[in-house]
Amino acid sequence: MSTHVRTALVSTAGHCKVACGFCFRADRAHGFLGTATYARTLSRLKEAGVEGVCLTGGEPTHHPQLRQLIRLAHQFGMSVSMVTSARTRGEVIALSQVAHLLANVTVSADSQGAMMLGRTARTAASGVDTLRAISTETKILHLTCWDLNDDECHDLACLVSGARVEVQFSPVVLDERALHRNGMVVQDYLVQQHLDADRLGHYFNVSGRYRAYLGELRDLQFPATGGERWSCRSGAAYITADGHIRRCPYSQASVSVHAPRAAIRHFLTAPAQDRVTPDCAAICRPSATSDDRSTSCAAPA
Template structure:
């Protein structure tokens, strides 16, 4: 049996201007998600029992009809959250215009090592500034990290101290096909991640679920053990309207397909198996709390 879907991650654009060097984004195309495709997707998701959607990128605040995307989801009785890299005045203004309709906003940031690796400028300080500029029930700083130092971790803890901002952590995943700028092996990258985890744990209280995720990640990357089938309760909808159980999955169906075929797809057992990239997306309870 398949896992019943309760939420859906929806890509608002097939392109992304941030273009992180370490990005393993599953879909790359031109253009924005159209309202016609989006409305049909919402209708099919509602029929499948989906209760909430998360708008992601490209960059959601660049969508010319962002407000309509949010309102349409509410018309279908769904809660709406967003993952964004908003930093500019125009992006924050677009975010502020829909803040009263959002249940959660997650702002992405990168550690200094990750910024150097991915050629990005998404600092934690600018992410916190964006989160403090909007009024939403829940705020999350999502930090992609690589080669962190204790001083940087302490600064991050100071940034969120006394705020209602939660911190979510994701290590950069360097695999054999990924960017190997340092010339190291996969074993080296795993050891780097473990050193980073130790540094983060000095200022943050890492949840048992997050530590379990890191253990699973190590096994997936270093062992020959067969990956287990996808059990995600979150669907993925591409900007072109393809519905999958995972952004990285190969098994999917377009929202333009007949209703009966979509129902059959969503009710059938998952064919995709969990890998390091998708495990980072649908791991449960992965947030870390700043130490008291």
């Protein structure tokens, strides 16, 4: 069964200074996506029926031609959104200068436990400060959660309510090797995910889809607990910073944007050959509807 690709995640830069310990990014490189390659990519995506792009990174605010990337997508009739970790003065200025051109902006943040686990400093408060500084119609704070407590959830609820921003949650996703490095066992890890969901449920409208998603993650990461890995059903393509199109960041198959039009169209419309793996469990939600990105709980795009 083929899944129609409607959107594309675009890696504008191959490097990232945040370097989260639980980052889901599959590719690492140096340099930025070239505008000529990007324009060609947009043309081919448009021909395949793609309706919008989401600029990701590394960190998209570091791209020296960020405004042009957004304008080019608009010229092809595509909506543009962005996922960013912008915190520094320069990053926030770069974001604020283009924010009015974006359909929505998602700022990534981590809970206190997730910051310790991933060795990051992306607090929810600093993420909301970034969102306050920009003029975008839809502002979203995406929080990666681990080891939440009631005080933290209460403070977060007050923070986002006062800032008038949407909030999305996703659990930290670790494989068995990462669990071992952090002194955890599978059962304790799975229990903590559900404890975090329960605590969030006291302060936010945590949907049934989110809880079902935790079960899907369990089956993907630890097949011995039951369940099978399913074929890729992602509705978003992935564009690497060096100009290759994949059906998923972790896909082994790709096609160059310089390939013939027919080859690219076939690649984007043919059934995906990949099966979901633990590596991409954090970004693949087969049971979720296409509207889940706008709900209170969603996995990262």
